Every structure is written in C-alpha cells, then in structure tokens.
Amino acid sequence: MPRQxxxxxEVTSWPIPNYWDAVALCFVVALLVLLGWGAKEMLVQFNxxxxxxxxxxxxxxxxxxxxxxxxxxxxxxFSLIFTFIFGSWAxxxxxxxxxxxxxxxxxxxxxxxxxxxxxVPAFILLFRGSMLGPEAAAIFAIFTAQVWNMxxxxxxxxxxxxxxxxxxxxxxxxSPWQKFWRIDTPFAMxxxxxxxxxxxxCSWVFLVASEAISVAGHHINLPGVGSYIALAILQKDKxxxxxxxxxxxxxxxxxxxxLFRPLVAWSQKFRASIDEDDDEPESWILNLxxxxxxxxxxxxxxxxxxxxxxxxxxLRNAPARRYYEPNETWRRIFAILWSSALAxxxxxxxxxxxxxxxxxxPFSEIVHTFYLGAVTALRxxxxxxxxxxxxxxxxxxxxxxxxxAQVVQPIAQFLAAFPANLLFPIVFMLIVKYHLSVNIWVxxxxxxxxxxxxxxxxxxxxxxxxxxxxxxxxxxxxxGWLWWRKFMLPAIFPYYITGAITxxxxxxxxxxxxxxxxxxNQQLDATGLxxxxxxxxxxxxxxxLVLGISVMSLYVLAFNHxxxxxxxxxxxxRFQIL
Numbered sequence: 001m002p003r004q005x006x007x008x009x010e011v012t013s014w015p016i017p018n019y020w021d022a023v024a025l026c027f028v029v030a031l032l033v034l035l036g037w038g039a040k041e042m043l044v045q046f047n048x049x050x051x052x053x054x055x056x057x058x059x060x061x062x063x064x065x066x067x068x069x070x071x072x073x074x075x076x077x078f079s080l081i082f083t084f085i086f087g088s089w090a091x092x093x094x095x096x097x098x099x100x101x102x103x104x105x106x107x108x109x110x111x112x113x114x115x116x117x118x119x120v121p122a123f124i125l126l127f128r129g130s131m132l133g134p135e136a137a138a139i140f141a142i143f144t145a146q147v148w149n150m151x152x153x154x155x156x157x158x159x160x161x162x163x164x165x166x167x168x169x170x171x172x173x174x175s176p177w178q179k180f181w182r183i184d185t186p187f188a189m190x191x192x193x194x195x196x197x198x199x200x201x202c203s204w205v206f207l208v209a210s211e212a213i214s215v216a217g218h219h220i221n222l223p224g225v226g227s228y229i230a231l232a233i234l235q236k237d238k239x240x241x242x243x244x245x246x247x248x249x250x251x252x253x254x255x256x257x258x259l260f261r262p263l264v265a266w267s268q269k270f271r272a273s274i275d276e277d278d279d280e281p282e283s284w285i286l287n288l289x290x291x292x293x294x295x296x297x298x299x300x301x302x303x304x305x306x307x308x309x310x311x312x313x314x315l316r317n318a319p320a321r322r323y324y325e326p327n328e329t330w331r332r333i334f335a336i337l338w339s340s341a342l343a344x345x346x347x348x349x350x351x352x353x354x355x356x357x358x359x360x361x362p363f364s365e366i367v368h369t370f371y372l373g374a375v376t377a378l379r380x381x382x383x384x385x386x387x388x389x390x391x392x393x394x395x396x397x398x399x400x401x402x403x404x405a406q407v408v409q410p411i412a413q414f415l416a417a418f419p420a421n422l423l424f425p426i427v428f429m430l431i432v433k434y435h436l437s438v439n440i441w442v443x444x445x446x447x448x449x450x451x452x453x454x455x456x457x458x459x460x461x462x463x464x465x466x467x468x469x470x471x472x473x474x475x476x477x478x479x480g481w482l483w484w485r486k487f488m489l490p491a492i493f494p495y496y497i498t499g500a501i502t503x504x505x506x507x508x509x510x511x512x513x514x515x516x517x518x519x520x521n522q523q524l525d526a527t528g529l530x531x532x533x534x535x536x537x538x539x540x541x542x543x544x545l546v547l548g549i550s551v552m553s554l555y556v557l558a559f560n561h562x563x564x565x566x567x568x569x570x571x572x573x574r575f576q577i578l
Contacts, residue, residue: 015293024292031258038070041223046131052221054231058243061228065251068211068224072146072203075139079147079199083192087154088180095338101155102557108148108505109556110549115144116213120220134213134220141210145509146199149453149502153195153460156498157188160571181310186270191495193263194460197409198453198502200255201416204248205510208233208419225251229419236519241422249414256410262286264409281402353550360543369532373551376515376528377559379443380507384500387451392496395455396488399462400470412459416452423448428519438517438526445514446507453503454496461495462488494571501564508552512537529555 511530
C-alpha cells in the first residue's frame, strides 16, 4: 500500500503563509465558531417535564439544522471509535468474533425506540438539571443508527485483505500494530468512507425518533430538523414539510462538500493500484488546503506524529512469530471453553427473557408475535431481493466511473437521507383514497430506508478495483454475462454481503416507522412486528416491548446464522481480488 512519509525538515521548517492561508483560516475559524455556538446550546438548563417549544417558522430551520448536524457529527465520531476498536478486534480474533458479530447483528435490529426507552431516563439522571441529558440520549440513538454498518465494513475489509498484501507485511516483518495501520486500515478506508456517508444519511431517517422523543407518555422535543418534521406531521402542515426537505437538501450538499468529498478524494491514495487516473475525484476544499503553506505545515506535523505513533518501538518490535503462530493446543482449548461460555450465556439469557415475558404476557400473544415477525421477515427478504436486482448494476456503473460518482454521490446521500416520515402524507392519502392494502403499500417505505446500504457498498467495491486490472480484463475481451460472473460479481461480493446484511438490519429497524403510518392524529397499522413494537412503545408497556425486540433479534440471528454467515465465509475464502 502506498503511503506518505514525512521528514524532520518538512516539520521543523517554519512556513511563510500565503493568501490561500488567509482564506483557509477564515473558513476554519468560521466553522469552529459555528460548531462551538451549537455545542454551547446543548448545555442549557433542563428539568424533567420542561417543554421546549418548536416553531414551524422556516426562519428557525438554519438553527435547527445546525443542532441536528452537530448531533450527527458527534455520533459519527463515537461510531468511528467503536468501529476501530470492535470491528478490528472481531476481524483479528476468532474468539472475539463469536461474541462481537452476533451482538452487532442483534443491536442493529433493535429499534431506536427500544434504545430510547432505556437510555432517556439513564442520561437524564446522569446529567440531572442539564439539557445534556436529553442531548446525550438523542446522540446515542443517532449513534445506534450509524455505527453497525461502519463496524461491519471495517470487519469485512480486514477479513478479506488480499493474501499478497498479508505476505508483503510478513516479508517486511511488520508487527501486528504496523500491519493494522500500514495494510489493513488503508485497504479498508474506501469502503469505510462510503459507509460513513451512509451512516450520516441514516441519521436523517431516524432523526424524528431521536429528537422528538416519546417514551412511556413522556415527550421531549429537542431543537432540530427531526422535531420540526414531527410537529409538521402532527399539524398536517405540508408547507413545513416542504421547507424541511429543502433544508435537508442544502445541508447535505454543504457537508458533502466540506466533509465527504474531501474524504473520498483523499482515500484514492489508498487504492491498491499503481496507475494514474485522469478521472480521479477532486475536492475544492482539499485543493484549497493543499495550496496553503501553514496548513501544509500542520498536515506534515500530524503526518510525522502519526508515523512515530505507528512505529512505536515498544509495538514495532513485537515478535511476529508469536502473533501469527499461536500454540495450537492451547488455542483449541481456549476456543472450546469460550464457545461453551457463550452458549451457556445465550441459553441463560433466553431463559431469563422467556420467564420475564411469560410472567406478564399471555402465551397466545407470544405466539402471535412470532407470526408478526414472520410477516415482517417476508417483507425484508423481498425488499433485499428487489433492491439487489436494481442497485447492483447501477452501483457497479457508478463505482466504475469517477466523474459519474462525483455527480451521483450527493444525490444518493440526499435520497438515502430522505426520512420515510415525509412520505406519510402521500402514502396515507393514496391508501385511504383508493382503498389499498396497508400490508402491501407500506413496503415501499421500507425499501426507501434500506436499499441505499446495498448501493453505497457496491459503489465502494467497484471503485476500489485497480484500473490496471480492469484494463487487463478488457484486453482479454471478456464481456457480457461472463464479465459479470468471472470478474465483477466476485470482485464486489464481499462489499455486497456487507451491504445486504446492514440493509436487512436496517429493514427490520425501519419497520417500526413504515408499518405504522401516521398523518396528524390518524394512523394506519400494517400487520407486522414493526407496527406491534410501535404500538407497545407508545403505550409504555415495557414487557411487551421487550417481547417484540426479543423476537426481532431472534429472527435476525436466524437470518445471519443460516444465510449471511455462510455467504460471509464464502466471500472470505474465495472472492478476494486485488
């Protein structure tokens, strides 16, 4: 993997600022002041029962947008920390993998309402008398909508690092610490950045539930676009919904230009390719900072410090033999003991949950909940199949053309961020006017919230393929179905599996929104587990909420064990293309 190295002279020579430095400095200071002012608003006084007024006046939308984006960015930062700790740990340790991956599978299926039911009282108690309590609960809810696909993306990338790169690391005697930062992380970076975009988009989808918190009869509205949308839906204000859509579009375009476009352009340095591409993505922000003298000096200093960090002698000199060749006998004994402990823990947890639920919920309702889960599971399978047929070819086309990706990137982010709640008026009126089946016509709402996981991951996979490999395949005149079967589908398969798994988890999660369509005080409920969870969460029935979430988690675990895990193993063993 190519990397930038920094000399001591580059760091110690003090730069002479130019006029580009003045422009960049004004930009950075303005951005920091804006974010600092928004963060200060999170620290005002708050008491339980205090009502925060939300206005539908569009003049407040810039302020609401700032508060919402700040929550998203804080949650994204915590998601990155979680991803690098637990995603890499699961990829490097089979023992940790047996615990972390099933937990991620379960947690990504737990609805936002389920997290809020537990975390809202805890954070309010922790930060008593401060708005930081509800803010922390909202940020945590947004975190749960962002983190799982990022963690799975890093996990998938590290598990499928080409053997040639691993052998190169062994040949250069890289320690495990160096291998992670010199090989694993650069290889995973393009896919991780596209999943970060997807995570930010998911934040918008669940923003209403995160900012307009309604749990067990208690209502807390935080200033933000999500609470603005919730009030607009409650009051049936179509113009307010239009204003919120325009605000979302503008905000997505802004943070795409400031954050994600530079990251995508920067990530090209990590491509496993030695060719020059005239169509590489560009960023005016990145170009601006590259023309400065002072910020280049700062970048060189950070790069020099990062090199020293990666090459710490205490970690650099770790013996590779002991890492790559553990004692087989002890490894097997530990694996058996660990697997037994996990199995016993799982059995005990299921038994405790069953006894807790059975004590408060009739057995007939438990059986009915499993039936509702089967109905939602069928919707999820159909949605994944339809989304794959539509978006795999489109994702390959977009990922293969850098200039097309630059155009599609902000559009895809906006469409992925479009909350299903904003389509409630249209869906509600169509169902009522034409007497349509609620069970069928709520499915498009689930598609809108999940198909983008597949698209973004397929784009990441297609864009990471080296240009010289494409040219080699083109030279052989491989076209048509043979090209798909022998080259492209194997190349993107690991990325597609990650997208499909997170899409399935997202579909289960978004079912709580899509299966219970609300417009004003009227609500249409489809037959499904999502509608059941929404109903019992609104009533504040904790035992029934636990039942609904437990059944959903069991279905997700069954899907992952019998469908996604074999496909993941297939991707790891057979489909690795450098």
